Structures are given as C-alpha cells and as structure tokens.
Amino acid sequence: MSPVVEASALEKRYADFVAVAGIDFRIEKGECFGFLGPNGAGKTSTMRMLQSVSLPSAGQLRVLGMDPLHDGKRIRTRLGVCPQADNLDPDLPVLDNLLVYGSYFPQARALTARRADELLDFVALGDKRDHAIPELSGGMKRRLVIARALINDPELLLLDEPTTGLDPQARHLIWTKLRELRARGVTMVLTTHYMDEAERLCDRLVIMDHGKVLAEDTPRALIETHVGHEVFELGATAAESRDFLAGVELCGAVHEHTGDLLVVFLTKKHDLSERLIERARQAGARYLLRNASLEDVFLKLTGRELEE
Amino acid sequence: MSAETSFFHGAARVAGRNLTVWRRYAAASALGNFGEPLLYLIALGYGLGRVVPPIDGLSYPEFLAPALIVSTVMYTATFEGTFGAYTRLTTQGTFDAILATPVTVSEIVAGEILWGGLKSAFGATVVLTVVRAFGLVPSWLALGVVPLGFLAGAMFYAMALCMTALSKSYEFFNYYFTLVVAPMYLFSGVFFPLEGAPPWAHRLAQVLPLTHVVAVSRGLVRGQPTWSTLGHAAVVLGCAAAAMAVAARLLRRRLQI
Numbered sequence: 004m005s006p007v008v009e010a011s012a013l014e015k016r017y018a019d020f021v022a023v024a025g026i027d028f029r030i031e032k033g034e035c036f037g038f039l040g041p042n043g044a045g046k047t048s049t050m051r052m053l054q055s056v057s058l059p060s061a062g063q064l065r066v067l068g069m070d071p072l073h074d075g076k077r078i079r080t081r082l083g084v085c086p087q088a089d090n091l092d093p094d095l096p097v098l099d100n101l102l103v104y105g106s107y108f109p110q111a112r113a114l115t116a117r118r119a120d121e122l123l124d125f126v127a128l129g130d131k132r133d134h135a136i137p138e139l140s141g142g143m144k145r146r147l148v149i150a151r152a153l154i155n156d157p158e159l160l161l162l163d164e165p166t167t168g169l170d171p172q173a174r175h176l177i178w179t180k181l182r183e184l185r186a187r188g189v190t191m192v193l194t195t196h197y198m199d200e201a202e203r204l205c206d207r208l209v210i211m212d213h214g215k216v217l218a219e220d221t222p223r224a225l226i227e228t229h230v231g232h233e234v235f236e237l238g239a240t241a242a243e244s245r246d247f248l249a250g251v252e253l254c255g256a257v258h259e260h261t262g263d264l265l266v267v268f269l270t271k272k273h274d275l276s277e278r279l280i281e282r283a284r285q286a287g288a289r290y291l292l293r294n295a296s297l298e299d300v301f302l303k304l305t306g307r308e309l310e311e
Numbered sequence: 312m313s314a315e316t317s318f319f320h321g322a323a324r325v326a327g328r329n330l331t332v333w334r335r336y337a338a339a340s341a342l343g344n345f346g347e348p349l350l351y352l353i354a355l356g357y358g359l360g361r362v363v364p365p366i367d368g369l370s371y372p373e374f375l376a377p378a379l380i381v382s383t384v385m386y387t388a389t390f391e392g393t394f395g396a397y398t399r400l401t402t403q404g405t406f407d408a409i410l411a412t413p414v415t416v417s418e419i420v421a422g423e424i425l426w427g428g429l430k431s432a433f434g435a436t437v438v439l440t441v442v443r444a445f446g447l448v449p450s451w452l453a454l455g456v457v458p459l460g461f462l463a464g465a466m467f468y469a470m471a472l473c474m475t476a477l478s479k480s481y482e483f484f485n486y487y488f489t490l491v492v493a494p495m496y497l498f499s500g501v502f503f504p505l506e507g508a509p510p511w512a513h514r515l516a517q518v519l520p521l522t523h524v525v526a527v528s529r530g531l532v533r534g535q536p537t538w539s540t541l542g543h544a545a546v547v548l549g550c551a552a553a554a555m556a557v558a559a560r561l562l563r564r565r566l567q568i
C-alpha cells in the first residue's frame with residue numbers, strides 16, 4: 004500500500020534561515036506519527052508543508068498520493084488540521100464555528116450539520132452548542148478545534164501541539180479522544196514537546212532539532228537504543244561526581260554531568276543499579292533510580308542546554 | 312463528496328462567513344450607516360445650507376445628499392477593510408484557519424472584497440432611504456447607487472486591504488485615515504462643487520477616486536446622467552480592478568510565508 008505521506012530530502016528555507024534542512028520520512032495508513040523537538044526544531048514548518056499551505060523549498064513531498072505544489076486544494080479537502088494557535092472564530096458561537104468551517108469544504112450543508120452534531124457529542128461539548136467561544140475553557144476550546152478538524156471526515160489529521168497549555172484532566176480527555184480516532188483508523192501526525200504525550204500516542208516518531216531528523220523509531224525502541232532501560236540520577240557537583248565515579252566500575256555505561264546532576268544510563272546487561280545505590284548511600288547523596296523515558300532520549304540527542 | 316471546490320465557492324463562503332457574523336450585529340451596523348449621514352444632512356445640509364446659495368440650481372441639501380450616500384460607502388468599506396480585516400488577519404487568525412481548508416489565498420481576497428462591496432451596497436441603500444425621506448431623490452435612476460455602492464465599496468475595500476496587508480499594528484491605519492481618507496472626504500466634491508475651483512485644485516481632485524464616485528452618484532440621484540457620468544464610472548471600475556490586483560498580491564505575500 005502506498006504511504007499517506009512520503010517526504011525525501013524535504014527542505015524549507017526562509018530569507019534568513021533554514022527551518023527544515025533535508026528530512027526523510029514515510030507515514031503509513033492508520034498510524035500515529037510524531038514529530039518531537041524543541042521550539043524552533045522545524046516541526047511547525049514541516050506541518051505547514053504537509054498542510055500544503057507553505058510549499059517546500061526543495062526535495063520531494065507527496066501527501067495522500069498528491070503533489071502539494073499542484074494539488075493543494077484537493078489535498079486540503081481530505082485533511083483535518085488542528086493548529087497550534089487557537090484560531091476558533093470568536094465572532095461565532097460553538098455550533099456555528101463548525102457549520103461555517105464545514106461550508107469551506109465541498110460537502111452538502113445537511114451533511115455538515117449532521118456531522119457537527121455528532122462531533123460536538125464526540126468531544127463532549129453537546130451541551131455547549133450555543134455558547135460563545137470566549138466562555139469556553141482552554142480544554143473545551145482545544146476539543147472544539149479537534150471537532151472542527153474532523154468536520155470533513157479527513158483521511159489524515161494533523162495535530163500541532165494539541166495539548167500545550169492544558170491542565171492534566173483536559174490533556175487526558177484529549178488523549179482519550181485521539182486514541183479513539185486512532186482506533187477508528189484515522190492516520191494522525193502529531194507534533195509535541197511533551198514526551199509523555201508522544202510515548203502514549205505515537206506508533207512511530209522522529210526526533211528533530213535544527214531542522215534535521217536525529218532519530219526515528221517506535222518510542223520503545225528509541226528508548227532502548229539510545230538510553231537503555233533504567234536511569235540513575237545523583238545530585239552532585241562536578242567535583243563530587245568525579246569522586247563518585249572514581250569509586251565505581253561503570254562497565255561502559257554512558258554517563259553525563261550537567262549543572263548539579265550526574266546521570267548514568269543503564270542497560271539490562273550492566274546490572275549496576277545496586278552498586279550505584281550502595282555508593283550513593285555511603286556518600287550520603289540524593290539519588291534516584293527510575294525507568295528510562297523518551298525524555299532521556301530527547302535530552303541525550305538534543306542536548307541539555309537551553310536553546311534560544 | 313465532489314473532488315474540488317470552485318474559486319467562486321471559496322470566495323462566496325468567505326463572504327458568507329462575514330455575512331453570518333454581521334447578521335448578529337446588523338441592527339448596530341445599520342444604525343451607524345443611518346445615523347451619521349442623517350446628522351451631517353441636518354447640520355450641514357439644512358443648518359449651514361441656509362446661508363449657502365444654490366449650486367447649479369440645487370439647494371444645498373439637494374447638492375449634498377447624493378455625495379453623502381457614497382461617502383458613507385467609502386467609510387463603511389474602509390473601516391471594514393482596515394480594522395475588520397486586520398483583526399481577521401492577525402488577532403483572530405481567521406484567515407489562517409480558512410487556509411487549512413480547500414479555500415485559497417486568492418479566494419479569501421475575492422471573498423473579502425465581495426463582502427466589502429455587499430456591506431457598502433447595504434450602507435448605500437440605508438442612506439438612500441434616509442435622503443429619499445427628506446424628498447431629496449427626484450429620480451428612479453437613484454436606485455443605481457446600490458450597484459454603484461457595491462462597486463465603489465469593493466474598490467475602497469480593496470484599497471483598505473492593501474493597507475491591512477502592509478500594516479504591523481492598528482496604529483498604522485492612522486496614516487491612511489489622516490493622509491488619504493480624510494482629504495478624500497473633504498476634497499472630492501462632497502461638500503462644495505469642484506467646478507470653479509482653481510485649475511490645479513480641480514486637477515488634484517481628479518486623482519481622488521471618491522471624486523468620480525461622487526460624480527456618478529450625482530448624475531444618478533438627480534436623474535441626469537451624461538457621457539461624463541459614464542466616464543467617471545469607467546474610472547471607478549478601473550481603480551477597483553487595480554486596487555483588487557494590488558490587494559491580492561500584497562495579501563498573498565503576507566499570508567503565505
């Protein structure tokens with residue numbers, strides 16, 4: 004089966020900087036594919052190219068088997084977009100937001116009206132049909148944006164940081180809805196800088212930084228390949244961590260020191276955790292042994308320093 | 312689902328979105344269109360008019376009325392094309408949201424201008440009704456100011472949209488209103504006849520699009536169109552086409568980063 008999205012050597016250059024510096028990826032039908040990266044990594048530029056609003060500067064891109072350069076209109080007819088910025092129409096009440104948005108697509112008004120009703124129920128806003136947009140909470144607005152993105156029953160749903168700025172309850176509700184959509188077979192592309200979000204939702208993901216892809220795999224495989232299965236953290240200054248490491252055989256386990264933290268990445272074969280804990284106790288230092296997460300992969304690949 | 316939407320579908324739905332919003336505030340909007348020209352008509356037409364001698368055989372209110380219809384059009388279209396469109400372009404992200412659908416930038420521009428024309432034609436109709444009530448409309452040809460209002464409204468809206476595409480803030484529009492719109496209002500033959508003005512002033516007035524709109528409106532409302540009325544109409548049409556082309560170019564640049 005042909006992929007839903009296929010990109011090779013894809014680039015986006017603006018007048019004074021390169022946002023996307025030649026990336027390759029394939030997104031298969033029915034999967035949830037993630038773009039993970041710090042701010043400015045090139046995620047949103049990539050999304051805008053998938054959306055066929057901004058055109059690639061170089062490289063190949065095919066979306067739903069079509070070329071965005073010539074078929075932008077037809078691509079967008081079959082696309083759902085949940086943008087990062089909240090751009091619901093504050094001049095219109097909840098239901099009209101869906102009806103007016105639906106009118107931009109080539110579908111009958113009655114069909115749009117029926118879907119609008121179903122979608123408001125789906126995102127649990129059925130009792131808010133006549134409310135004004137400014138009356139909605141952040142989570143309700145985001146759910147409405149998702150409902151709006153589904154008004155044309157899209158084959159591909161683009162979600163640009165769908166839960167940024169929401170409280171935990173609101174995030175979990177949105178994740179539930181997105182998993183329901185995935186179960187229905189909707190292909191999804193997601194950008195996020197929340198690792199837990201990517202781990203929960205994405206079948207496969209790429210980690211991006213400075214417009215380049217640093218790694219691509221399933222969340223599980225990324226963690227195992229780049230970090231291991233456990234992480235040992237020790238509160239220690241640079242000098243303290245030198246002393247600490249001098250007294251223990253690391254057997255090749257990778258470690259890093261930044262600021263006031265020593266981090267040791269452990270795979271199953273190392274079997275070091277007991278010795279590290281013992282040594283930390285002797286030194287009377289604060290320590291933590293925890294499961295490795297996508298965040299460790301992310302920080303390892305993109306660096307712990309603040310990028311601005 | 313049909314494969315693709317037409318250019319007209321996109322433009323009509325963009326205009327339709329604005330119409331849907333406007334319907335919620337239609338009463339306030341109509342009051343604005345109705346109240347201000349009425350005040351000018353009373354204060355200037357009948358107040359100041361008492362000491363103004365007849366112009367080409369017309370009383371001052373008769374002279375003023377056709378011009379008030381189209382100056383309302385200019386202000387309606389200009390406000391909507393600057394503050395209204397700028398809000399949709401920036402703070403509300405309306406255009407960004409629409410661009411995620413099959414609607415294109417060109418369709419947004421066309422739909423916005425179509426909307427500017429419709430809203431202006433509505434404003435022209437309201438003012439026409441008002442001045443008709445004062446017995447200042449002798450001819451049925453005056454109904455022509457409705458399509459004229461649409462055309463002139465589309466032109467002024469497109470001009471305003473150019474400013475919107477260039478603007479970085481609401482304050483920027485002060486330049487446009489003070490340097491372009493206000494002089495146009497005052498020196499386009501709305502309040503005094505251009506005939507008899509010094510030749511340089513007369514020539515200068517010909518550069519202002521409103522001058523030609525006022526001339527067409529007078530010809531229609533008085534029921535005495537001439538060949539020169541047709542000439543003025545052609546100038547309005549030309550200006551409208553040019554302003555739309557420039558607006559489309561500027562807005563495409565602004566929206567498609």
